[in-house]
Amino acid sequence: MVNIATTPQSELGELNKEHRCPNCGSQGLHIFYEVRNVPVHSCLMMSSKEEALNFPCGDVVLGFCPQCGFITNTIFDAKWSAYAPNYEDQQSFSPTFNKFALSLANKWIEKYNLNDKDIVEIGCSKGDFLFLLCEQGNNRGVGIDPSVVPGRVQSQASDRVKFIQEYYSKKHAEYVGDFICCRHTLEHIQPTKEFIQTVRDSIGERTNVAFCLEIPDNTRVMQELAFEDIYYEHCSYFSPGTLARLFRSCGFEVTDLYKEYGDQYLLIEAKPIAAETSDKVHPNEETVAEVAQDVEHFAANIQGKLQYWKDYLTEQKVANKKVVVWGSGSKCVAFLTTLDTINKIEYVVDINPNRHGKFIPGVGKEIMSPEFLKEYQPDMVIVMNAIYCDEIGVMLKNMGVETEVVAL
Incomplete structure (x- = not known):
């Protein structure tokens, strides 16, 4: 842990005691980076220049939690989280990205024996990756995402995949299946612990259900000064250690933790445990002091x-x-x-x-x-x-x- 008393304020930024960390619940975040007047969405497609220029703007004020290492936009307003079919983030038009996605799908299919199984993807976007899992392993799938466009992606597995155009919540607990994945969604959610806990609660006592999640790696953003990866929709920023600590606090054991895609993406694989928390620390976790x-x-x-x-x-x-x-x-x-x-x-x-x-x-x-x-x-x-x-x-x-x- 970072000792606030011995960490100079000039290094980590001003400590704002009013803010509570949504990841661990501790009080007080160090403000260290601000960008004002940026669009509250980057991927909502506008039909005219005038509409685009008049698009609502907000501010990014990043705060660092000295207790768990989590970073969040302290003034993020969830009212702007208007994901809809015109939210255009589909990446499958790139051969480079498709090669990676296919490799990841096949890896998880082999690792978790996903053949003739039921798969749930939370935040499935337009369904590309879910279709890959279902095609490659002859699986059945449920995709939950308000921006999904049924029929956009053509697939031989279309009759085995159901899409739900909604935000994931407790009411979707019935959709657990044999495997749950979530890719590039958690960074758009500020109540991170509440979200991961909801997934864990939906699994219940079925400790054989693996949960795999992929997000941008914030270690690279900080070390490479990648300001282009800081924008309004991304209200939550994780390093390997902060993500692993969150999963353990919600009743998961981290079975794997690694980076992919030129070290841009952080992936965690976890299994639910009967105990309240796991004490198993993955070797790829860094300390809060390192964050x-x-x-x-x-x-x-x-x-x-x-x-x-x-x-x-x-x-x-x-x-x-x-x-x-x-x-x-x-x-x-x-x-x-x-x-x-x-x-x-x-x-x-x-x-x-x-x-x-x-x-x-x-x-x-x-x-x-x-x-x-x-x-x-x-x-x-x-x-x-x-x-x-x-x-x-x-x-x-x-x-x-x-x-x-x-x-x-």
Whole structure:
């Protein structure tokens, strides 16, 4: 644990005693990073520029819990959590992402003998991953997500999958099955302990039901100063240790804890136990003191990185360089709004056809197809996620677009 009395306030930020940690319940969070006036949603697709520019905005004020290491937006307002079918976060148009998703599905199928079983996915988005689990293992599935669009994804397992367009809650306890997974959902939920406890309570005494969860890894965000991964929808930020401690406090034993996808994603695998808590600590967990060091590093260096990118984009603008951002999702929105440099980027492109012709909330840029670059011939393409650089490089070459590719 971090000793508040011996931790200088200048390193971790001001201690706000009014805030209670939603992860462990302790009182008092250190405020260390603020971004004002950012769109409250990054992936809700707007039909016009005017609608996008008038989109509601809120503030991000990150607080660090010195007791458990959890990080949260202390002024997050859940009233903006309006996930709906026009929430467009589908990633399965990328071969790079599909390769990872298929590998993960096959790993869990083999590891948990998921053949002819009943699977529940909480926060299933458009259903891509749930269909993979059901196709590869001849399983049956239930997907719970208010943004799901039944019929969007074509699958041979369609007749074995049921979608529920709702937020997961206690009323869905009947949908437990033989295996539960939840990918990139917990970071959108502020009452984290309440959510994980709800899943544990739904399982009850069926201790053979595994629960696997995937979220962004906050260790990388802090260490690499990845400000583009901090935005309004993400109100909860976990390191391996903070996530594992949460699971144990809710009656799970952590059976595996690891990172994937270029260490961007943090995955936890757990099983329910009869005891109230488990004392089994996974070797990949870090201490709260180590999280505090990462927070201190971020707080001390983030302004320098922000200024670097502001200056860099200004230089390109002055030189009349045509700069395009590749990737119109949350990273793009955070990149442009945090830097307050929306007018230094003319166009944003995306591989997802369901985004084309739509406008980015809070930014107002129309999302273009990659084909647009054949005509535009940009001088530079800034890639929001470096893991896609090779894939994008091939696409640019095939389209006859010669340009500098810069990874954020």
